[in-house]
Amino acid sequence: MRYCTALRATSSLCVSNNGCVPDNGCRMTSLQYTLWQLLADGRFHSGEQMARHAGVTRAAVWKALQGLRELGMAVHAVSGRGYSLGRAFEPLQRETILSQVAAPLRARLQSFDVLHSVDSTNAWLMRQQAGYAVAACIAEHQSAGRGRRGRHWCSPFGSNLYLSLRCRFDEGMGRLSGLSLAIAVVMIRALREAGVEQAAVKWPNDIYWQGRKLGGILLEVAGEPAGPCVVVIGIGLNMAMPAAAGKDIDQPWADLAAIHDGVSRNRLAGRLLHHLLDGVEVFQYGGLAPFEPEWREADLLEGKTVVLLQPDTEIVGIGRGIAHDGSLLLEVEGQLQRHNFGEVSVRLLESAR
Numbered sequence: 001m002r003y004c005t006a007l008r009a010t011s012s013l014c015v016s017n018n019g020c021v022p023d024n025g026c027r028m029t030s031l032q033y034t035l036w037q038l039l040a041d042g043r044f045h046s047g048e049q050m051a052r053h054a055g056v057t058r059a060a061v062w063k064a065l066q067g068l069r070e071l072g073m074a075v076h077a078v079s080g081r082g083y084s085l086g087r088a089f090e091p092l093q094r095e096t097i098l099s100q101v102a103a104p105l106r107a108r109l110q111s112f113d114v115l116h117s118v119d120s121t122n123a124w125l126m127r128q129q130a131g132y133a134v135a136a137c138i139a140e141h142q143s144a145g146r147g148r149r150g151r152h153w154c155s156p157f158g159s160n161l162y163l164s165l166r167c168r169f170d171e172g173m174g175r176l177s178g179l180s181l182a183i184a185v186v187m188i189r190a191l192r193e194a195g196v197e198q199a200a201v202k203w204p205n206d207i208y209w210q211g212r213k214l215g216g217i218l219l220e221v222a223g224e225p226a227g228p229c230v231v232v233i234g235i236g237l238n239m240a241m242p243a244a245a246g247k248d249i250d251q252p253w254a255d256l257a258a259i260h261d262g263v264s265r266n267r268l269a270g271r272l273l274h275h276l277l278d279g280v281e282v283f284q285y286g287g288l289a290p291f292e293p294e295w296r297e298a299d300l301l302e303g304k305t306v307v308l309l310q311p312d313t314e315i316v317g318i319g320r321g322i323a324h325d326g327s328l329l330l331e332v333e334g335q336l337q338r339h340n341f342g343e344v345s346v347r348l349l350e351s352a353r
Contacts, residue, residue: 125166
């Protein structure tokens with residue numbers, strides 16, 4: 001029997017770096033993307049200049065800018081000056097990202113796509129034909145970004161990182177225990193390279209900074225329970241979250257713009273991809289064990305009072321690290337308990353209510 005936990009979504013048709021065919025999962029047109037790239041410098045550009053640059057009429061420019069506003073971008077219009085986004089953005093560039101990946105790891109990557117807008121980077125990779133190929137994609141925007149347990153992942157355009165990697169595991173789904181923890185360690189490595197200190201991991205798949213959520217991980221699997229399977233690893237990382245978009249997030253959050261200004265979006269994306277490829281290879285041979293020392297150093301819950309939220313109950317205990325299979329160790333009334341993944345969520349006591 002074939003088992004699948006992959007996200008089922010409507011098909012989208014996106015073309016990397018060359019435009020986007022409008023579809024249910026893809027909301028940005030080629031003209032909108034062209035104008036966004038022009039406005040990404042944060043300066044004012046006149047409607048006439050933009051029309052000339054794009055080879056369209058000013059009326060088409062006005063309509064496209066309205067579309068950008070509908071995508072959540074703050075397009076400012078000032079009489080006599082033109083249009084501006086108010087702040088500079090760094091558009092994703094495929095070759096710049098790949099330049100940050102070591103050649104031996106880059107050779108393992110059979111495809112890498114930069115998407116303008118897509119429903120979900122995880123879903124996009126799951127839909128590709130060559131299901132066992134090592135592939136990755138990154139998007140400027142997700143219209144249906146998803147977190148763990150079906151939660152919505154806030155994915156405004158051009159602001160953050162939405163990166164997914166697809167790879168094959170030949171030993172069945174049981175071999176994947178602890179993979180999300182290993183990927184969390186990988187994210188900490190990339191952040192430290194970028195000069196971001198004090199980032200921590202919260203079991204099983206979140207990245208925090210000073211008590212606020214900075215990023216997260218979503219693993220989706222398709223294949224045979226005891227045979228070859230495909231794993232798609234999705235990463236979301238807040239780079240420069242617009243205040244308007246941040247209002248929709250139901251917990252305290254942080255972004256890199258406030259923590260360590262000047263982090264290059266493309267360079268960080270490339271280093272994340274590098275460490276992802278390296279980390280998956282290490283995990284395939286050694287499991288979680290090679291990552292455990294770094295997890296312990298960055299463990300947000302160690303020694304703290306936490307609440308384990310289950311569908312029908314709550315358990316209060318002290319975080320005591322992780323077991324070798326990645327399960328959470330919780331001290332409850334003097335007894336050590338092990339809790340696995342599934343329909344559970346963990347909160348620090350002060351933020352659980």
